[in-house]
């Protein structure tokens with residue numbers, strides 16, 4: 001399926017931006033091992049109601065993990081999956097943030113701050129792992145291109161992230 005390379009309006013629209021803060025918890029641990037795409041899981045309880053009530057699927061924006069190591073504490077692009085992961089048939093809704101940076105250490109227990117700026121797609125089931133990985137790789141590319149616009153770049157310096 002051909003997918004749009006840039007999503008969302010050039011100027012942000014309601015209900016975005018949506019900010020949240022939470023500590024990183026353990027997921028099922030498949031992100032790094034099976035997919036080669038690590039995710040920082042946060043409790044869905046920290047997700048603001050406006051986002052809770054939106055479609056399950058993939059969102060994009062900026063995120064920061066508060067770390068001892070300065071290079072790992074910067075604001076990076078992120079895409080996040082909010083939902084039930086139909087490929088794995090999870091019974092509870094999870095919020096998993098893929099941050100586009102190679103971290104030195106894992107970030108369990110650390111504080112994550114994120115600002116969500118738009119919606120990419122609804123969550124899907126796939127015939128195999130390769131198709132899931134390929135779609136996430138496309139999400140990463142779409143995130144980078146969508147964030148490149150001026151209105152979206154400005155949120156990288158949002159006070160909320162830098163506090």
Ligand SMILES: Cc1cc2nc3c(=O)[nH]c(=O)nc-3n(C[C@H](O)[C@H](O)[C@H](O)COP(=O)(O)O)c2cc1C
Pocket residue numbers: 027028029030031032035037039041058079080081084085086087088089096097098122123124125132136139
């Ligand atoms: C950007 C992104 C998009 C994703 N899209 C889907 C999806 O469409 N369907 C799905 O079943 N899982 C999707 N996932 C979730 C992966 O299945 C999930 O990260 C994996 O199960 C690892 O979960 P774990 O950290 O709890 O082990 C997505 C994950 C990310 C980071």
